[in-house]
Amino acid sequence: MSDAVLDLPSTREEAWRWADLxxxxxAAALAPIAAxxxxxxxxxxxxxxxxxxxxxEARSDLHRVTLIELGGDEHALGRRATGTGWSxxxxxxxxTHPVQIVHVATGRENHLPSEIVLADDAAAEIVETFVGAxxxxxxxxxxxGKGARLMRSVRLLQPAGFVSLREAAQVGExxxxxxxxxGAGGQGSRIDAQLTMAGEGAFVEYGGALLTSAEQxxxxxxxxxxxxxxxASRQVWRAVAADRSAVSLAAAVEVARHAxxxxxxxxxxxxxxxxxxxxxxxxELEIFADDVKCAHGATVGELDQRALFYMxxxxxxxxxxxxxxxRAFVADALERIGDETVRKGFExxxxxxxDAAL
Amino acid sequence: MLKIxxxxxxxxxxxxxxxLTLSVNAGEVHAIMGPNGAGKSTLGYVLGGRPGYEVTEGSxxxxxxxxxELEPHERAAAGVFLGxxxxxxxxxxxxxxxxxxxxxxxxxGRGEKPLSxxxxxxxxxxxxxxLGLDQxxxxxxxxxxxSGGEKKRNEMVQMGIIDPKFAILDETDSGLDIDALRIVxxxxxxxxxxxxxxxxxxxxxxxxxxxxxxxxxxVLADGRITxxxxxxxxxxxxxxxxxxxxx
Numbered sequence: 001m002s003d004a005v006l007d008l009p010s011t012r013e014e015a016w017r018w019a020d021l022x023x024x025x026x027a028a029a030l031a032p033i034a035a036x037x038x039x040x041x042x043x044x045x046x047x048x049x050x051x052x053x054x055x056x057e058a059r060s061d062l063h064r065v066t067l068i069e070l071g072g073d074e075h076a077l078g079r080r081a082t083g084t085g086w087s088x089x090x091x092x093x094x095x096t097h098p099v100q101i102v103h104v105a106t107g108r109e110n111h112l113p114s115e116i117v118l119a120d121d122a123a124a125e126i127v128e129t130f131v132g133a134x135x136x137x138x139x140x141x142x143x144x145g146k147g148a149r150l151m152r153s154v155r156l157l158q159p160a161g162f163v164s165l166r167e168a169a170q171v172g173e174x175x176x177x178x179x180x181x182x183g184a185g186g187q188g189s190r191i192d193a194q195l196t197m198a199g200e201g202a203f204v205e206y207g208g209a210l211l212t213s214a215e216q217x218x219x220x221x222x223x224x225x226x227x228x229x230x231x232a233s234r235q236v237w238r239a240v241a242a243d244r245s246a247v248s249l250a251a252a253v254e255v256a257r258h259a260x261x262x263x264x265x266x267x268x269x270x271x272x273x274x275x276x277x278x279x280x281x282x283x284e285l286e287i288f289a290d291d292v293k294c295a296h297g298a299t300v301g302e303l304d305q306r307a308l309f310y311m312x313x314x315x316x317x318x319x320x321x322x323x324x325x326x327r328a329f330v331a332d333a334l335e336r337i338g339d340e341t342v343r344k345g346f347e348x349x350x351x352x353x354x355d356a357a358l
Numbered sequence: 359m360l361k362i363x364x365x366x367x368x369x370x371x372x373x374x375x376x377x378l379t380l381s382v383n384a385g386e387v388h389a390i391m392g393p394n395g396a397g398k399s400t401l402g403y404v405l406g407g408r409p410g411y412e413v414t415e416g417s418x419x420x421x422x423x424x425x426x427e428l429e430p431h432e433r434a435a436a437g438v439f440l441g442x443x444x445x446x447x448x449x450x451x452x453x454x455x456x457x458x459x460x461x462x463x464x465x466x467g468r469g470e471k472p473l474s475x476x477x478x479x480x481x482x483x484x485x486x487x488x489l490g491l492d493q494x495x496x497x498x499x500x501x502x503x504x505s506g507g508e509k510k511r512n513e514m515v516q517m518g519i520i521d522p523k524f525a526i527l528d529e530t531d532s533g534l535d536i537d538a539l540r541i542v543x544x545x546x547x548x549x550x551x552x553x554x555x556x557x558x559x560x561x562x563x564x565x566x567x568x569x570x571x572x573x574x575x576x577v578l579a580d581g582r583i584t585x586x587x588x589x590x591x592x593x594x595x596x597x598x599x600x601x602x603x604x605x
Contacts, residue, residue: 305409312454313406314516315434315464322542324459328450 008076018248018280020162020217027135027162032107033041036131039047039157041345043127045097048086053103053110053136055086064088064096070113072139075192078166081139085113090122092145097341098125105132105161113121116140118148120172127342130185140167148200149202151263152179153337154208155349156218158187161282165191173199175230181208182335182346183218184353191220197231197259207267209330209350212245212277213357219248224264226255226292232263238333239270240326241277242357252284255292262292270300271329273357274323281350359384359524359556360405360425365416367404374400376581377416379600382524385553389567393600398560399443401578402528405558406440407433409556420524433465433503434460437523439516441530443560445509448500453512456500457482457519464520485518489545490538503554506533508542514545525550526558539577564596 008024022185038049038059046063055067068087072079088099098124103112118124122145130136136158144150156163171177183189195204210218224233239247253264270279281298303325311321330350336344360382367375374397382388392398404411405418407430408529418425420436425456440489448456473481482496491511494504501509510530517525531539547570550557559570567575567589576583579600585591 050486074460139584304446304448306446307404307448309408309430310442310448313408313431313434313440313442314456314460314520315431317463318429320459320463324451324455325448328448331450342463 006106008085013114015221016205017251018219018246018250019190020188020219022165023162023217024135027133027160027188028109030107030133030161033133035104035106038100038102038104039129039131040100041127041341043098043339046099048099048101050101050103050106050112051135052105053112062106063099064090065099070115072113073166073168074139075139075166077164077190077192078139078168081111081113081166083111083113085115085139087115087117088124088126089115089117090124092119092155093121094119096121098127101126101128103128103130103138103156105130105136108216109135109137111137113139114265115143116150117143118145118150119330120145123149124149124151125339128152130156130158130163130187132158133166135162137164138166138314140165142167142169142177144171144177146173146175148172148175149203150177151338153342153346154179155182155184155346156187157185157349160186162188164189167191167193167195169193169195170198171202171204174201175199176203178205178336178338180334180346181207181210181220182334182349183210183212184349186214188216189218191222193220193222194225195223196225196227197233198227199232200228201215202228203231204233205236205336207234207333207336209238209333210242210247210249211240211330211350211353211357212247213242214245215243216245217248219250221250223252223254226253226259226262226264228256229258229260229262231259233265234339235266235268236333236336238267238330239279239281240273240330241270241279242273244276246278246280248280248282250282250284251296251358252286255287255294256287257288260291262294264290264292264294266296267332268298270330272300272302272325273326318358322358323351326354326358327351359421361419365404365418366414367400368412368414369400369410375404378578378582380576381407382556382558382581384556387557387559387570389572389575390558391562391575391592391595392580396578397581398578399528402440402526404524405438405526406430414603431463432467434520436465439520439522439525439605440575441517441525441527441531443511445501445513445533447502449502451500453496453498454479454482457516460516461519461546467486481519487514488518488548489514490541491515507538510534510542511538514542514549518545518549521549523554524556524558526560528560529562530559531561531563538604539565540569546570566594567592576582589591
């Protein structure tokens with residue numbers, strides 16, 4: 001299957017200009033490693049462990065999740081993820097315990113489709129964790145009915161390799177989709193998302209923190225499409241890059257002609273821990289309606305040297321001061337995680353990254 | 359306690375301190391006065407160890423230890439506190455977190471046990487009360503949205519919590535109205551006027567010295583101390599101006 005890497009789009013295409021296509025191939029060629037420990041958070045509910053893209057039944061507890069045959073989509077990465085995948089379908093007004101999914105890779109490549117379908121007023125919480133090495137490719141199709149609510153948190157903690165996530169979502173009337181990513185491993189990553197606010201008054205919040213060091217590259221390419229009026233979307237992304245690493249954030253908001261009263265907000269901020277690191281930011285607005293509010297901000301900077309000295313002068317060692325300031329920088333992106341256990345877990349992962357990087 | 363000898367320092371190759379000599383003993387309050395650009399703030403930053411301030415000649419010892427060899431945080435752990443003329447805003451970091459990290463880092467540096475959250479909060483609240491700083495401000499991000507006077511009070515709250523042996527206070531009186539000046543002056547006396555402690559007050563004006571009575575007053579002009587005297591020298595400066603006396 002590795003040969004197929006070659007038919008990926010070229011970086012001459014705008015949506016792929018910062019993509020690390022070589023990183024995909026290199027990850028897929030990684031030599032096998034022993035499976036690392038699976039890292040479930042202390043939450044009730046379903047626990048699914050996928051080992052190289054296949055469910056490890058002995059260590060999984062499906063609850064309301066099922067395994068079914070799923071197709072991918074037309075996207076270059078999304079179309080690879082077809083076959084047996086996981087599905088969470090909830091009936092109207094159903095509420096489930098959290099669903100935790102750990103994706104363990106031991107090298108090479110694996111592809112897994114999934115779907116989340118919430119009927120009207122249903123609510124779900126999903127936490128996904130990626131560990132191991134190799135290329136893990138995922139396609140997730142999400143469909144939210146009227147008033148449905150999904151809170152999803154995804155952390156990328158592979159020490160090596162690559163994680164690519166293709167996400168396609170249809171958000172119904174007054175439904176709410178919140179997704180928070182944390183890239184705090186050593187892997188490369190690419191998050192490709194197409195989120196359509198298909199019903200009136202929908203709410204989408206989609207963002208996260210990507211932390212990179214060494215030669216690592218992580219990126220996202222997100223399009224939020226306001227197809228109906230009165231929708232609100234927020235994209236809050238924080239990028240932290242050390243050494244010679246690079247983070248690229250491309251976030252677009254599209255507002256259809258009749259999607260009046262749209263409230264779109266984008267906040268893309270980058271922090272360079274070293275002058276050799278790179279952060280690329282591309283906020284994009286395509287607005288065809290005339291009564292909308294779309295705020296966007298994009299900034300890249302370094303840690304405030306005056307603040308560092310101020311903290312040092314109070315007795316805080318420089319590396320600790322850097323860690324505190326960097327954590328404060330990414331806090332905005334992680335604070336949306338509603339479940340305290342999950343948020344604390346993600347914050348601990350960010351702390352661990354900082355301890356290692358600084 | 360502090361011994362500065364023939365100190366020369368420069369910023370970006372530009373000499374600012376040109377042979378400054380000063381001794382401060384335990385139990386003493388010294389005021390450094392002088393015109394703008396004389397090097398007063400530079401002296402504070404050099405003693406604090408701010409990057410970019412390069413010492414080219416001379417020595418500074420603190421309790422017999424070479425102060426210039428120490429990293430800024432090690433100077434703090436040794437007992438040196440630098441009160442900033444312009445306290446820095448730190449968005450996203452609460453005052454409580456900042457102060458607790460500071461105190462516990464210093465305690466760790468001295469081999470002492472960290473204070474628990476409850477112990478720390480009790481200490482922070484009592485110091486905030488003593489300086490008339492609203493308790494709510496302890497929860498807010500460090501100095502963000504604080505008025506000039508609140509920032510200076512916050513510096514003094516920090517000093518009270520950290521309880522240093524030696525404080526360098528750089529224009530702590532600027533930006534204070536007359537009531538705040540008295541509160542801050544009382545704070546300095548309460549926290550630092552002790553036989554085992556000492557203070558270097560860097561100031562432009564006499565007015566803070568009405569509350570914190572100095573034992574010695576020095577005039578800093580063009581990178582050197584050009585004149586030293588008792589508290590009466592400050593009054594003379596206020597009357598006659600620096601031009602006459604510094605020369």
